[in-house]
Amino acid sequence: MKVVIVDDEPKLRQGLQTLIPWESLGLTVTATAANGNEAVEIIEKEPPDIVVVDIRMPLMDGLQLIQYLTSAGLQLQFIILSGYADFEYAKQAIKYGVAGYLLKPVDIKEMTHTLKQVRERIEEERLKQGINQTELINRDWVLHNLLLPQDKKEAPAQLRSMAKEAGLLRSCYEVVIVFPRVSDASRSDALQQLSEALKRTIEGKAMGMVTIRFPYVIVLLHEPLRGAERREKLYREIRNAASDIRFVAATGGAVSELEEVSGSYLKAQELIKQAFFSEKGRLLGPNPSHHPLTESCRQSGDNAEGMMEEFISRLYYSLDAGNGTMILPLLKEAAAFFLMQEQDENAVKESFFFLSNAVVHKLTSGYRKETKETDEVSRFLKGIFEYEHLDDLLDETHRFLLNLAEDSEPGGKDKEVKIMINTIHRHYADNLKLETLAGMLNYSTAYLGQLFKNKTGEYFNTYLDRVRIQKAKELLGQGMKVYEAAERVGYTSVNYFHSKFKKYEGRSPSDFKNP
Template sequence: MIKVVIVDDEPKLRQGLQTLIPWENLGFTVTAAAGNGRDALKIVEEEVPDLVIADIRMPVMDGLQFIQRLRSAGHQMHCIILSGYADFEYAKQAITYGVAGYLVKPVNIAEMSATLKLVREQIEEERLRREWYRTEVTNRELYLRRLLAPQEKTEDPAKLRSRIREMDLLWSHYEIVVISPRVPEADRPEHLHQLSAGLKHGIEGRNRGLVTVIAPYVILLLNSPLHGRQRRDHLYGEIRSIAGDTRFIAATGGTVSEPELIYSAFLKAQEAVKQVFFSAKDRLLEPERTLFAAPEFPREAGDRDEKRMEDLIFRLYYSLDAGNKTMVLPLLNEAAAFFIQQGQEEDAVKQAFFFLSNRLIHKLTAASRIELKETETVSRFLNGIYQQDYLSDLLEETHRFLLEFAEDAGPKGKEQEIKQMTGFIHRHYAEDLKLSTLAGLLNYSTPYLGQLFRNKTGEYFNTYLDKVRIQKAKELLAQGMKVYEAAELVGYTSVNYFFSKFKKYEGRSPSDYKNP
């Protein structure tokens, strides 16, 4: 039976329609009635009728407003409009809402019955069409599942092609896309169903291909290749709008032109999903595409990977400890490329970054002469390495944390060392003082100490030494000492060199500072 809801503000007319029209003989059953459009909306949500018969003139919400609300809410049931006025304007507006009939009150039973017969034929035809479509799509979906399984070598290619043609799956191109919701295992079935249902409308409803579910994936078989970044991004946007807040990975296996190759494309798409950690974020992944193109590291006999790892740790420590922030991220990227070239998978790369970060934290702490404690911040960072979904996020977080940690740990030990260095300069400026001398005293390499000194004082070592010497010379000259004597006492063996330095920093001759 076809379900009907009657909406009219006149109780006698509602009752009359229910009793005078031979509903059952015509294949209908009246399931409910309402006195205005607002009440009818609630009934429609509960009953989901196939046909609504509504009066034009009603209080609270009239018939046209009611039908408009039905269409806006996505309801596609048939509608018949009743009106006490033979008003063509009403008829025109009703037609825009896709009404099945427009009858003038008082209702003529014969006319109503004739209209109902036409509506019944339309509804039955639509039901047959939907049933055929469901059956056809189901058969095609089942056959798609067969194409996504390894093909038996004994299968006759001609018969396979014939069956594919029968299923209307013989296309010029095929592109497989797999979508994996990133949700707990217990919630996965529900998310797969919701995602699949949402995608069917845009893919199958627009004749763009088929949608099926083979856990843990929703699978799209598209009949048109996703050539170009714009088309891939558009599809990714469609998936994201349907997925809502649910995180997911989507990957294509590339375009193939033979149905027998669909399975191999499916395998490539699955492999791309597995490599998501190495890929760019918020994009449709592609086969054999990673975010990092690892440079070639020469591999010598005896395997020097361990030495290269130590070298990376040393250079990172050097940059962090010297405050050379610009070098840290490039070195982390180099480390990532090195790990990738070694063929390491996601877990191994995360473990390598855990080891590298832990070593750096301990070296930074030891160099600053403070005790490393198992702080919550350090533990959270190190454990968080294993929670990162993308290598790019892991690099960004590692970069951020190491810079902050080096900055926090650095001054506590380095300020004392810089104070020692500047004090040493002020005490020994007249001697043949060299940076290498201080480096030896403080147990640092000369380049490292030079970088550290500049970062902390804002001056190169030699510039700082020259300025101290010139300041001391000014004091001696002001006391009446001769220029050559002052030059010698502050550490310059050449008077001409002293003159050039003095003029460089003071802008005038040493003689100008002598008392008359």
């Protein structure tokens, strides 16, 4: 299969050509290009099978190239190369059906794995397109035909005749599919192992028929799975057949007509795609319940961008102040909001990537010491896209963020006030509000304000103003201009800064400034 590499970095183009074992993968690099315009000329003359493309390039970037080639009707597989800074931009390419997304610097092993996966996908598509419809009727072929969408099937009468000849004519059907959660390199072996083991159980007990339709093992049951007990029993059978293979399984529900079998199959496929939001260790079925998080999600009129900034801010202040008890509830609230926005699995993972990356950046920049090595942060961020269940993603994100802020939590009976004072001294220049801290500490605004007044003798805003004015005095004493000092300590209005300064110092900022 032919590959074209498109990247504006000559060293990267040369490195990929040299370091990737193209021949052993059954691939060959036929051309390279430094930008989208060059790539268009090359690809239109001799279309490849796979295009490896950088997302940011001069003249025509990677996204524009993908848009152009896709709209031109070319059936190509794209693998995107991107830096962390380009992540939001690269997300747009997902709707064009990119086959792979790799972060720079490129990991050769990961790149090799992705290329192999894409090649096998192309081979599978070609195999499906090349089925000989006139081959000798057999049970597997008839079952595969039943799984096809209605407009691709044989005529109903002919389909019923073939099903009868193959011994598949029944009064009821139910499709169960099993998807092995293994690497693409191991998928064929896993499918074979699962199929053979399930045949001994399902076909041995005359319960139905088992076949492979890549990337699934298909079970066509002759009787519906009525009741939770029968579903649990079948799930145990699949688990025993899988042995040490991780998997997810789903049923599309019972149907009574041959023409409806494909509908059951499609429903099961959709459930497999939604497995990320489901409970672990059970057979997924029709009419799935919403994830428990959505039940507790508050309705909000805020837009998604505004809510994301709020989650970032609340997580950051909670971690920076050492209030670890609020992290998991905040993460669950964020996840619930993403679900209420009807985000799919990829979108939820992208949202968690953006959220975590922003919090990590705020925590590890500025005056706070870096608490994690860069490679560990990178592994965590990349690993977000590997989680198979939302609950696992929440738990791991919670663990990682807590480790970022370990040993930072203040103690003592006045813990809440210490957190507030600590936060004021760290973030006096930010738009600090008592409401924000109240949400962070899980108290009402009125209660927390009174608690702060009782312990410090001053209201929250008064204390914040005093800290800001003290910092402004230091800056003015260093020769900073009045408007610069005002902005540096968090006042957006110079006139307001003047009034506050006179209130607490008895003179104007310009009087205080050193000549």
